Amino acid sequence: MNAHLVFSAIRRGLLYLGLSIAAFISIFPFYWMVVGATNTSPDIARGKASFGTYFFQNIAAFFATVDVPRMFWNSAFIALVGTALTLIVSSLAGYGFEMFRSRFRERIFALLLLLLSIPFAALMVPLFIMMAGLGQINTYTAVILPGIASIFIIFYFRQATKAFPHELRDAARIDGLKEWQIFLFVYMPVMRSTYAAATIIVFMANWNNYLWPLIVLQTGDMKTVTLIVSALSYAYVPDYGVIMVGAIAATLPTLIIFFLLQRRFVEGMLGAVK
Template identity: 40%
Template sequence: MNKEKLLNKIVLYVLLLIGVLLSLFPFYWMFIGGTNPSGAVFNMPPRLIPGEFLWENFTNLNESVGILRSLFNSLFIAVTFTVLAVLIASMAGYAFAKYSFKGREAIFFTLLLAMMIPYHVTLIPLFRMFAAMDWLNTYQAVILPQLSYPFAIFLMRQNMKAIPYSLLESARVDGAGELKIFFKVALPTMRPALAAVAIFLFMFQWNNFMWPLVVLNTSEMETLPVALSSLIGLSRIDYGQVMMGATISVVPVIILFLILQKQFISGILGGAVKE
């Protein structure tokens, strides 16, 4: 390797290292803020070493908003929503990609149009519908409205097109039914796409704020974003608690992404399959 190539490689790695540090610093500073008293957040220069208020901030946070209960609510809602929505998206994507039926393109085009409807437009009709069903302040009221997520269906359809028709026909010749073909043949080959859709849907529901704020009306049912928003009051704000709550809120997403990062990248690239 000549000196010019070596120098270019060194510069590239230095730039990448700087980018990584700049990307990780806000998370690190957020964690440090959660281990220090409220006023330390505004210290100049900023304090960059952990403090001694980790447990105190966590205890105060739990007393203020019931962080453990809110964390359970968010995990239960996000996990349940993700599992059901991934199943629905994969089934719908498989149908759009591998079955020919009358009106298929029109239905899919309508599905794409649904992605353009502003989310806030649906709040009042949904609220009135769930109020009529006496489902306000329930888990199903948060989970059900977005189960058939248009973008997830679109992504699964694009990935399902990569499955060879010959593979499906071979399974049919062997006597497999359509459900068995879907679960035993199609889904196992779509693991990267499933991981990508799962991360996307989990993050969507985990960060969902507006709809849970509207439909949930007791502190026992609050999700994490709604509970954390109550920490920002009109008078005193304990930034130690805010930073601790923000740290807790990002940990599940980081863990999920680290576990599924390879499949996530492969699944996103798989969505570029052409007609």
């Protein structure tokens, strides 16, 4: 019995040790970013890992170098509008794939999943030509439009819809609701945890999007946060303190969204339906 207790204690200790190491690895980059924002560029280059006194100077230099309001407006508009449209279109598609049966439903869905295997790099040139033909280069539309019908989010909503109580849909039909009313007033409130999880995933993807905006946004006044922060490192002598301030500014919105929706995010990822 004592040997069993000792073995259990050792196993628990090893588990906590592994979790502590994983937590340290996950948190240390953020800690380094915050510490770096308080130090000078030479201190960061030397690997100083303690807080300094240069935080406000770095912030002042960041605001002097970058048009911060315009940068945040560009990123916020793309992220918010892109997230809203993606959730609407992809949830409608996921709902339709699960609720409506047809002869070719599974084949079409399998084709969509197959398209996930195509790397975005293979689609960039056709997408650019398409946007150029529509006259949308260097516009918000060029960034937002290609990501609205997200195959992954469609798949996610279809899988989550499998747990949706079909009795509610039948009861709503008996009450005289049309299909769009069932989706809007029954499905969406019941699946709010799924929407919360999808909101975090899509918002982070839109906010952190780098490659496609780099291609289609060609003037400085249209650049997003990720592009501006990346451009700060292109200088002949990069100011790492200013770059760290920019990295913090780019990280905060996604942190806020996650902490506001974290409980719903966990429920949505576990497939909870209430």
